[in-house]
Amino acid sequence: MNHSPTKPHHHGALRVALIQAGIDILQTDGLHGLTLRKCAARAGVSHAAPAHHFDGLVGLKGAIAHHGLSLFREAMLAASADAGDDLAQLKGICRGYLDFAAAQPALFRLMFGFEKHEHRKVSVELDDDLAYEILREACAPFVRDDLPAPILEAQVWSLIHGYATLYLSGNFLRELHALPQQEAFEQVMTALDRMVTR
Amino acid sequence: MNHSPTKPHHHGALRVALIQAGIDILQTDGLHGLTLRKCAARAGVSHAAPAHHFDGLVGLKGAIAHHGLSLFREAMLAASADAGDDLAQLKGICRGYLDFAAAQPALFRLMFGFEKHEHRKVSVELDDDLAYEILREACAPFVRDDLPAPILEAQVWSLIHGYATLYLSGNFLRELHALPQQEAFEQVMTALDRMVTR
DNA sequence: TATAAAACTTGACAGTGTCAATATTACATA
DNA sequence: TATGTAATATTGACACTGTCAAGTTTTATA
Numbered sequence: 001m002n003h004s005p006t007k008p009h010h011h012g013a014l015r016v017a018l019i020q021a022g023i024d025i026l027q028t029d030g031l032h033g034l035t036l037r038k039c040a041a042r043a044g045v046s047h048a049a050p051a052h053h054f055d056g057l058v059g060l061k062g063a064i065a066h067h068g069l070s071l072f073r074e075a076m077l078a079a080s081a082d083a084g085d086d087l088a089q090l091k092g093i094c095r096g097y098l099d100f101a102a103a104q105p106a107l108f109r110l111m112f113g114f115e116k117h118e119h120r121k122v123s124v125e126l127d128d129d130l131a132y133e134i135l136r137e138a139c140a141p142f143v144r145d146d147l148p149a150p151i152l153e154a155q156v157w158s159l160i161h162g163y164a165t166l167y168l169s170g171n172f173l174r175e176l177h178a179l180p181q182q183e184a185f186e187q188v189m190t191a192l193d194r195m196v197t198r
Numbered sequence: 199m200n201h202s203p204t205k206p207h208h209h210g211a212l213r214v215a216l217i218q219a220g221i222d223i224l225q226t227d228g229l230h231g232l233t234l235r236k237c238a239a240r241a242g243v244s245h246a247a248p249a250h251h252f253d254g255l256v257g258l259k260g261a262i263a264h265h266g267l268s269l270f271r272e273a274m275l276a277a278s279a280d281a282g283d284d285l286a287q288l289k290g291i292c293r294g295y296l297d298f299a300a301a302q303p304a305l306f307r308l309m310f311g312f313e314k315h316e317h318r319k320v321s322v323e324l325d326d327d328l329a330y331e332i333l334r335e336a337c338a339p340f341v342r343d344d345l346p347a348p349i350l351e352a353q354v355w356s357l358i359h360g361y362a363t364l365y366l367s368g369n370f371l372r373e374l375h376a377l378p379q380q381e382a383f384e385q386v387m388t389a390l391d392r393m394v395t396r
Numbered sequence: 397t398a399t400a401a402a403a404c405t406t407g408a409c410a411g412t413g414t415c416a417a418t419a420t421t422a423c424a425t426a
Numbered sequence: 427t428a429t430g431t432a433a434t435a436t437t438g439a440c441a442c443t444g445t446c447a448a449g450t451t452t453t454a455t456a
Contacts, residue, residue: 151374
């Protein structure tokens with residue numbers, strides 16, 4: 001056996017190849033450009049191969065989102081690596097959140113853009129715990145008796161997620177974005193101070 | 199002339215009919231189900247008619263989003279109609295924000311889901327001022343020297359928009375949604391108190 | 397009424413997801 | 427090692443999609 005045991009046959013690591021192809025296509029052609037057939041072509045397989053590994057297009061998107069969440073997690077971790085106190089840590093994670101959305105807008109939209117009827121097909125692939133854990137840990141130091149963890153986490157997550165998605169929507173928050181991006185972000189994130197301090 | 203002067207010919211008010219058809223289809227079939235040909239069929243015209251009035255599919259989506267924003271505005275106004283003080287007014291608007299997203303998820307996603315390369319085609323249709331004005335006015339009483347209007351508006355909007363979109367995403371904020379929806383909303387919105395009070 | 401413009405139709409095209417049928421490969425078991 | 431079986435990928439087909447060019451009908455204008 002000179003083959004890797006995890007290399008089933010023909011192409012071998014087709015699953016990862018298709019996911020990577022999908023991420024590349026998202027970056028190049030946007031969310032609309034993501035196509036089973038284009039992924040297949042880029043991975044060098046027949047047009048119907050992707051629908052086999054993943055359960056149709058929704059399945060592929062779920063797998064891409066799953067992998068995207070791990071990239072997302074890494075981006076947030078990296079952005080908060082050299083943080084001083086707890087608040088700087090939290091803000092660093094938010095910075096990583098926004099930067100990831102800005103760097104990979106189509107992937108970001110894909111991750112959070114599933115419709116309700118798709119949830120059942122995707123929920124197995126898309127365990128948010130992976131990325132959510134980062135946020136949860138960053139929020140932990142600020143939990144108080146009158147501010148339980150799930151509430152605080154929802155508040156912080158809503159703030160940064162809303163800011164990131166509105167940022168991607170472009171047309172909105174125009175007045176704010178008269179400021180340079182970095183300053184606008186910091187100004188908006190001053191809301192975190194108020195949320196977190198008694 | 200027994201015809202209305204604004205009734206050009208054949209169908210007449212095809213534009214509004216197509217937009218309404220689109221909104222109906224969004225409600226029934228979701229964002230993926232929205233199709234030029236289905237809108238045409240529902241309005242009783244040929245399959246290529248919609249691409250004429252609006253500049254292709256993106257143009258139709260832009261027109262639908264434009265009309266959706268006016269519905270959005272009305273929903274927020276209605277939800278804050280019987281509000282007491284300024285803070286109750288602001289929270290009422292946020293309540294309307296969430297309720298609209300929950301009631302018309304596909305339309306809501308459409309309104310905020312345009313990609314960057316589509317902005318040019320859509321920006322003419324999609325002047326956010328219509329709906330943004332509501333939020334701006336509700337924020338106005340809380341503007342201070344150290345909290346300029348654009349910043350405060352961005353903070354409030356990010357919070358409610360993030361919460362609404364995460365709510366639609368379903369898989370996320372699971373812990374929070376162990377609470378009843380109404381209470382979860384109110385708990386998260388306590389962040390507004392902290393944002394707004396000195 | 398004659399002419400032009402606008403609105404809509406028709407027909408065609410390439411591209412899409414999905415599915416059934418088929419061929420190929422890998423692996424387990426004898 | 428030989429054989430059978432399941433997994434893996436291919437092929438071909440289908441209905442559906444957006445878009446476009448060309449043609450037809452209606453409205454408006456002069």
